[in-house]
Amino acid sequence: MTEYEDLIRLKQPPSIAAWSSVVGKKESEGPMAPYFDCTEQDSHFGQATWEQAESELQRRTLRLLLQKARCPETALSCLFAGDLINQCTSSTFALRHLDVPYLGIFSACATFAEGLMLAAVMQSGMNLPRCAVLTSSHFSSAERQFRFPLTYGGQRTPNAQRTCTAAGAALLTPAAAPPYLRGMCIGRIRDMGLTDASNMGAAMAPAAADTVARYLSATRTRPADYDAIVTGDLGTVGSRLLNRLMEQNGYELRSVHRDCGVMMFDNAAQDTHAGGSGCGCSASIICGYYLPKLQSGEMQNILYAATGALLSPLRCQQGDSIPGICHLVHLSHSGGKEQI
Amino acid sequence: MTEYEDLIRLKQPPSIAAWSSVVGKKESEGPMAPYFDCTEQDSHFGQATWEQAESELQRRTLRLLLQKARCPETALSCLFAGDLINQCTSSTFALRHLDVPYLGIFSACATFAEGLMLAAVMQSGMNLPRCAVLTSSHFSSAERQFRFPLTYGGQRTPNAQRTCTAAGAALLTPAAAPPYLRGMCIGRIRDMGLTDASNMGAAMAPAAADTVARYLSATRTRPADYDAIVTGDLGTVGSRLLNRLMEQNGYELRSVHRDCGVMMFDNAAQDTHAGGSGCGCSASIICGYYLPKLQSGEMQNILYAATGALLSPLRCQQGDSIPGICHLVHLSHSGGKEQI
Numbered sequence: 144m145t146e147y148e149d150l151i152r153l154k155q156p157p158s159i160a161a162w163s164s165v166v167g168k169k170e171s172e173g174p175m176a177p178y179f180d181c182t183e184q185d186s187h188f189g190q191a192t193w194e195q196a197e198s199e200l201q202r203r204t205l206r207l208l209l210q211k212a213r214c215p216e217t218a219l220s221c222l223f224a225g226d227l228i229n230q231c232t233s234s235t236f237a238l239r240h241l242d243v244p245y246l247g248i249f250s251a252c253a254t255f256a257e258g259l260m261l262a263a264v265m266q267s268g269m270n271l272p273r274c275a276v277l278t279s280s281h282f283s284s285a286e287r288q289f290r291f292p293l294t295y296g297g298q299r300t301p302n303a304q305r306t307c308t309a310a311g312a313a314l315l316t317p318a319a320a321p322p323y324l325r326g327m328c329i330g331r332i333r334d335m336g337l338t339d340a341s342n343m344g345a346a347m348a349p350a351a352a353d354t355v356a357r358y359l360s361a362t363r364t365r366p367a368d369y370d371a372i373v374t375g376d377l378g379t380v381g382s383r384l385l386n387r388l389m390e391q392n393g394y395e396l397r398s399v400h401r402d403c404g405v406m407m408f409d410n411a412a413q414d415t416h417a418g419g420s421g422c423g424c425s426a427s428i429i430c431g432y433y434l435p436k437l438q439s440g441e442m443q444n445i446l447y448a449a450t451g452a453l454l455s456p457l458r459c460q461q462g463d464s465i466p467g468i469c470h471l472v473h474l475s476h477s478g479g480k481e482q483i
Numbered sequence: 484m485t486e487y488e489d490l491i492r493l494k495q496p497p498s499i500a501a502w503s504s505v506v507g508k509k510e511s512e513g514p515m516a517p518y519f520d521c522t523e524q525d526s527h528f529g530q531a532t533w534e535q536a537e538s539e540l541q542r543r544t545l546r547l548l549l550q551k552a553r554c555p556e557t558a559l560s561c562l563f564a565g566d567l568i569n570q571c572t573s574s575t576f577a578l579r580h581l582d583v584p585y586l587g588i589f590s591a592c593a594t595f596a597e598g599l600m601l602a603a604v605m606q607s608g609m610n611l612p613r614c615a616v617l618t619s620s621h622f623s624s625a626e627r628q629f630r631f632p633l634t635y636g637g638q639r640t641p642n643a644q645r646t647c648t649a650a651g652a653a654l655l656t657p658a659a660a661p662p663y664l665r666g667m668c669i670g671r672i673r674d675m676g677l678t679d680a681s682n683m684g685a686a687m688a689p690a691a692a693d694t695v696a697r698y699l700s701a702t703r704t705r706p707a708d709y710d711a712i713v714t715g716d717l718g719t720v721g722s723r724l725l726n727r728l729m730e731q732n733g734y735e736l737r738s739v740h741r742d743c744g745v746m747m748f749d750n751a752a753q754d755t756h757a758g759g760s761g762c763g764c765s766a767s768i769i770c771g772y773y774l775p776k777l778q779s780g781e782m783q784n785i786l787y788a789a790t791g792a793l794l795s796p797l798r799c800q801q802g803d804s805i806p807g808i809c810h811l812v813h814l815s816h817s818g819g820k821e822q823i
């Protein structure tokens with residue numbers, strides 16, 4: 144038994160007052176396409192390099208968020224942002240000419256959930272009016288940083304996931320309007336010694352099982368109490384492992400489990416192997432698909448358990464393993480104090 | 484005029500209940516040596532690679548913090564950690580076998596201040612008992628990532644700063660014991676278009692001036708109201724620029740300004756050019772030198788304005804500039820509600 148709290152419950156749950164999602168070409172051809180605010184067919188987003196393209200993707204997503212919220216950039220109390228690229232430059236170069244108080248975060252593909260948690264704590268705990276989160280990923284900037292030069296044309300293994308070109312953003316306010324962020328569970332790093340950089344799902348599944356089981360246990364809830372328990376992004380391989388690990392923990396997850404990496408693509412038709420991944424994958428699906436359903440009441444409660452593979456090409460070359468992490472937030476149609 | 488709040492004041496200021504600092508060989512030969520908890524003469528910290536050495540440095544610093552606080556690792560409510568190395572792996576590999584709720588952060592050399600801010604918000608806003616922050620840097624892991632292979636033996640320019648091998652950690656609790664973290668100002672990215680990766684001080688000075696001036700203005704205080712306004716790490720070049728920029732803003736900073744990059748080394752004797760830098764530089768000096776003075780009451784109030792150059796070698800190669808950021812925290816002997 145650990146002594147710290149596995150669960151942080153927000154006494155005054157912030158309202159997610161606005162959200163936005165922008166995705167690239169491949170994502171616009173997948174089953175989730177109708178749900179995104181905006182799709183872009185030019186992988187370069189009008190820029191000269193992939194890294195600049197990803198920064199432009201972030202800028203557009205933030206601009207859209209602020210438009211939808213009717214909030215000028217200078218009215219943001221703070222913005223948590225992050226991405227996969229070294230030195231988090233997709234974020235910093237997206238924001239460098241904006242007058243926005245910026246806090247850089249990194250949890251690999253779990254960064255959007257980390258940002259939601261911290262924006263909620265900042266909004267609710269410090270009573271700030273407008274706290275935002277923004278994350279992105281880009282297939283081409285990530286692929287050449289983490290694996291091979293794109294022009295090398297390397298074969299991808301069946302277990303491999305495809306980094307999504309996608310971004311999501313959300314604005315948290317003290318308003319009394321659904322959806323709300325009700326609670327959270329901060330992840331602990333889990334490392335089972337996996338060293339295959341093409342099998343991120345397996346590296347992340349133990350972290351997902353740890354966090355989801357801790358949260359369910361701390362809240363004394365069962366998977367069936369939620370409309371969905373949404374991981375992002377375990378892909379098909381990691382999802383199978385998660386379900387098996389949860390079974391060992393005494394939880395039957397299958398009936399409510401969804402995974403953003405699995406949802407993003409039609410893997411057979413789009414040749415995307417084990418599914419999608421990246422900071423923008425679950426960010427765009429949470430913002431595009433789940434938040435509207437929680438707003439309307441079509442869904443009442445979901446757990447969003449974002450998973451990140453804390454992969455370093457250099458540490459892999461040095462023979463080291465791939466640690467995983469999973470941060471969880473409870474998103475709800477209701478801001479009240481019911482059982483869940 | 485911007486509309487958001489430049490100042491976040493903590494109604495219940497957390498107490499910094501414990502802190503620790505560990506530095507390397509070069510730092511142990513400088514003027515700050517007597518103040519650190521621990522100095523290590525082996526640059527490899529007993530490990531096979533520089534990256535593993537930095538993770539070991541972080542582990543030792545955290546272990547020391549927990550020993551001093553008489554707090555088992557599993558009793559931490561959360562730990563904010565970060566470093567300069569790609570994918571933040573100095574932190575994640577330091578923590579991967581610990582049962583600690585971990586939140587990854589990145590603000591380059593300003594990461595320790597970001598961590599202090601977020602740990603304070605988490606402690607105070609969510610009423611968590613034990614929130615910690617941990618950051619590190621290592622000369623050898625940073626130098627080869629950001630500039631040249633060490634064995635290349637490249638000449639360093641007079642403006643260049645030396646990444647410190649150092650780490651600092653602090654534990655924030657609701658206790659009623661000095662020192663306290665009273666308030667904060669989240670930085671905005673400033674980018675004046677500088678592209679010289681060997682002149683980080685100049686890239687960061689505008690961000691420091693922006694944050695410090697915003698905080699002084701929001702609190703209606705003057706530099707002389709503080710025992711010290713401590714930047715980290717502008718070095719000699721950046722410090723001169725900051726003082727000039729503050730003068731243009733109507734503030735005379737010189738009499739109370741100190742810079743951790745300048746303090747760390749005897750630049751003439753140690754051949755460290757414009758001074759020290761790195762996530763561990765100001766972290767170790769705040770923990771080693773300033774927190775004890777704020778605890779004893781020898782100092783009453785300091786502003787710790789940590790600066791980060793959000794440098795990316797890849798973006799530099801693409802012709803892009805170096806954005807800077809500066810996060811500020813107000814550290815105080817008193818937790819009360821006095822003027823400052």
